[in-house]
Amino acid sequence: MDVNISDVFETRRGKKCVAINSYKFSEFRENKDTTKIFRCTNRKCTVTAKLTANLKTVISINGEHSHNELVEENITKQTVMSLLKRKVTTDLNMKPNKLIRQELRNCPKSDHLSHSDVRLFRKSMYEARRKIFPKIPKSLLEAKAMMFQNKKDFVSNNEPFCFMDSESSIPIFTNTTNMSLLNS
Numbered sequence: 053m054d055v056n057i058s059d060v061f062e063t064r065r066g067k068k069c070v071a072i073n074s075y076k077f078s079e080f081r082e083n084k085d086t087t088k089i090f091r092c093t094n095r096k097c098t099v100t101a102k103l104t105a106n107l108k109t110v111i112s113i114n115g116e117h118s119h120n121e122l123v124e125e126n127i128t129k130q131t132v133m134s135l136l137k138r139k140v141t142t143d144l145n146m147k148p149n150k151l152i153r154q155e156l157r158n159c160p161k162s163d164h165l166s167h168s169d170v171r172l173f174r175k176s177m178y179e180a181r182r183k184i185f186p187k188i189p190k191s192l193l194e195a196k197a198m199m200f201q202n203k204k205d206f207v208s209n210n211e212p213f214c215f216m217d218s219e220s221s222i223p224i225f226t227n228t229t230n231m232s233l234l235n236s
């Protein structure tokens with residue numbers, strides 16, 4: 053078909069989306085033959101598109117849209133947002149601002165983005181990253197409970213490094229090598 057998939061991106065909830073001729077579609081179901089059915093994201097619209105499994109080719113489009121296409125600015129914004137959120141949660145050592153700068157340099161349509169978009173990107177990126185880190189304990193009790201639960205993660209020299217009998221006991225940091233050194 054003579055149609056053009058300009059972008060593939062993900063929604064906030066991780067659902068796949070594609071832009072076909074400036075209309076936005078989200079993944080609806082997969083057929084037995086692995087082709088995928090996408091639906092127009094406008095709830096009042098019933099247009100569906102059939103795509104190959106790799107989301108590169110549109111096999112057919114069913115129906116007529118009952119509304120105008122999405123403006124291109126919106127699509128650019130969503131594409132860049134989903135890319136940045138993926139990068140910020142896989143490349144944990146990179147500062148969000150640096151990732152944004154890189155992305156804006158590489159994005160051919162970056163003139164569609166405004167300062168407020170960039171602020172929104174940064175905010176969502178920090179949120180996305182916060183979700184994958186353990187939460188910071190708010191009291192000594194909470195800190196000790198977390199330490200006790202995760203004591204297997206404390207390792208030094210491939211030996212256990214944190215010793216606690218219970219959540220309320222004092223944590224002792226040492227390993228067998230240290231102890232035998234002190235004993236000798």
Ligand SMILES: [Zn+2]
Nearest residue numbers: 092094097117
């Ligand atoms: Zn539609």
